[in-house]
Structure formats: C-alpha cells, structure tokens
Amino acid sequence: MEVFQTSAALKKYLFQQRCSGKIIGFVPTMGALHEGHLSLLEAAQRTTDCTVCSIFVNPTQFNNSTDLAKYPRTLEADRALLEAAGCDVLFCPDEQEIYPDQGLLRLDFGPLEQRMEGAYRPGHFHGVGLVVAKLLHKVSPDKAFFGQKDLQQFRIVAQLVRDLSFDVQLEMVPIQREAHGLAMSSRNRRLTPEQRHEAGQLYATLQRAAARVFELPLPQLHRMVEEQLSASPSIRLEYFEVVDAHTLEPVQDVHQAEALALCLAAYVGEVRLIDNVLMEEK
CATH class of the missing domain: 3.30.1300.10 (Pantoate-beta-alanine ligase, C-terminal domain)
Structure with a gap:
C-alpha cells in the first residue's frame, strides 16, 4: 500500500495510474475504521482498479469542540487494517495540507441542509461540502463511495457534485450493522x-x-x-x-x-x- 501525506505526491502517483488505464476509486473517511468502512473499500475494489482511502479528521464539520477533541484517532491501526484489506493508496494529510489558510468560501445547500442533521448541527454541512470538494479535487477519482448511514451527507455531496460539475460517479453503500443491529460507527x-x-x-x-x-x-x-x-x-x-x-x-x-x-x-x-x-x- 502506498502512503501519501501531501497532495503533490498523491497527484503524481495517481497520474501514473491513470496513464496506465486504471480506474480510480475513492473512499473518504475520518479514520477510526471499522467493518462499515471496509465495506466501502470492498465496493470500490469490485468496480475500480486502484483504491484510494483518505483519513482526515475534518475540523470544519464539527460544531462542538468537545466532540472534535473526543473523536477517536487511530492512524496506525487504521493503516494496518487498510493494508490487510488490500487498499492500494492511503492519503493521510495533516490540517495544514487541507486548510493552508483561512478561506472565505461559505457553502449553502439550501433546504437540503435545513432539516435533521443541519438543523441540529449548524455549519456541519458547510464543513462536509468544503472538505469533500477539496478531496475530490486532490484525488480526482472516477468513483467515490459513501455509506448510507450518513444519508443526508450523501445527498449533500451529490448536490455538490452536480453544482460544481465534478466528473465523478457517486456510490452509496448499505449500512453495516453489529450483531444486535446497531449501525457501525x-x-x-x-x-x-x-x-x-x-x-x-x-x-x-x-x-x-x-x-x-x-x-x-x-x-x-x-x-x-x-x-x-x-x-x-x-x-x-x-x-x-x-x-x-x-x-x-x-x-x-x-x-x-x-x-x-x-x-x-x-x-x-x-x-x-x-x-x-x-x-x-x-
């Protein structure tokens, strides 16, 4: 498994993969990986030739600083899990790589973000849209895979892709559950x-x-x-x-x-x- 921390190195490697005719599949995550994430990777492996997984705990989508601080960070275990699962590329940038300066852009998804998660987590989907746009720009995948558990997020990303004309096919993968039914998270x-x-x-x-x-x-x-x-x-x-x-x-x-x-x-x-x-x- 190739591991990259900078966008420049990642883009150089993926350019070579595309030149050899490979289809790029992308699974964006915030780490602390589990079987649900691996189901996304498996879906990518079935229909693409080179699978890229990113791990980045995105600060802009947290409207609760305590929640951000407590979010589990298990990079070494995640890396081992991905390698064992046959992931081709891991992209694990730091915050400076994703947010090199204070941006001014503000994303508004209208009615899509005004209910459910958006109503209880103001600003959340701005942060989601911003980081997904950045990651899609850096990876330029042919297909990107998201979980059904975050259904509203998937619809937000689909709107983002349409509005900004990203040339990527989105795939929603069914929820993976623990033995007693709890959605994996x-x-x-x-x-x-x-x-x-x-x-x-x-x-x-x-x-x-x-x-x-x-x-x-x-x-x-x-x-x-x-x-x-x-x-x-x-x-x-x-x-x-x-x-x-x-x-x-x-x-x-x-x-x-x-x-x-x-x-x-x-x-x-x-x-x-x-x-x-x-x-x-x-």
Whole structure:
C-alpha cells in the first residue's frame, strides 16, 4: 500500500495510474475504521482498479469542540487494517495540507441542509461540502463511495457534485450493522458495553416504525417511536423524521412518495448516533 501525506505526491502517483488505464476509486473517511468502512473499500475494489482511502479528521464539520477533541484517532491501526484489506493508496494529510489558510468560501445547500442533521448541527454541512470538494479535487477519482448511514451527507455531496460539475460517479453503500443491529460507527467505541447493547434499540425501533409506516398516521408513528426509545434509560431521542428518500423533504402522505427514509438521531449516554431505514412505497 502506498502512503501519501501531501497532495503533490498523491497527484503524481495517481497520474501514473491513470496513464496506465486504471480506474480510480475513492473512499473518504475520518479514520477510526471499522467493518462499515471496509465495506466501502470492498465496493470500490469490485468496480475500480486502484483504491484510494483518505483519513482526515475534518475540523470544519464539527460544531462542538468537545466532540472534535473526543473523536477517536487511530492512524496506525487504521493503516494496518487498510493494508490487510488490500487498499492500494492511503492519503493521510495533516490540517495544514487541507486548510493552508483561512478561506472565505461559505457553502449553502439550501433546504437540503435545513432539516435533521443541519438543523441540529449548524455549519456541519458547510464543513462536509468544503472538505469533500477539496478531496475530490486532490484525488480526482472516477468513483467515490459513501455509506448510507450518513444519508443526508450523501445527498449533500451529490448536490455538490452536480453544482460544481465534478466528473465523478457517486456510490452509496448499505449500512453495516453489529450483531444486535446497531449501525457501525467510529463513535460506537465511546459507548460502554451496556450502552452499546442498549443502542441496538435505535435500529429495532426504526424497524418497528417501518413495519407500521403505511398503517399509522404520522403523528401516531412519531409518538410510538418516542415512547419506545424513552423506555431505554440511556437513550435520548433528538429527532425522528419520515422523509422522501431522494429529496429529504418531509412526507405528508407516505403513499405518495416513491421511496421513504425513516431517519433518527439520538444520544446514548453522551454519544450522539444516527441511523436510517430506506424503503419503497408498497
């Protein structure tokens, strides 16, 4: 596995790969890697010839300095994991490489960022869009792979790619889950064993809601979710939304949407987790 810390060295290497006819696949991450990240790498390996994984804890997408400070950083373990999984290239820049000076650009994704994560984490998607744009510029991949768990992020990145005419194909990879249903996340390692088990209720509740979404009025469905999660002492629900899976707009009539997304965010102890379920209209 080739490892690069500077954009110049990375670009030189990838230029050589393209000249030899290789298709470049890209998996951007913030490290603390797990099986969910490896599923993105595996998806890239199936359809591209040279897989690039980046590890960069992006400060501009954190609106909570404590959250940024506590985000796990495990570069050496991540490097070993990627090498064992057959990753071709690791790009691990420092902050100066990505943000050499104080930029003035401000990204606004309109209605896409005004609900769910955007409403509770102001400025988050500006930071996401900014770093993804920089990374796409530096890597220039043919395909880029993102996880379904961050559904709103994927829609934001898709809008970014359209608006800025990036020549890249985006792929969304299904959520990987732990044995009791908890969506895999780097934040999970901050949970105690008891909290980790209890956090499985997030997915279990989403499954129950998905089973009833075409039967119950939406206010009643919301109450059901709130009541089920309030029964778990460590869980504090932040939001539950039923939205159009493509536009992320709130759904008034579930039977009118071609596809639904049931999305939630909740605190388990002090750790904030998100999850979602995608489903077609019956």
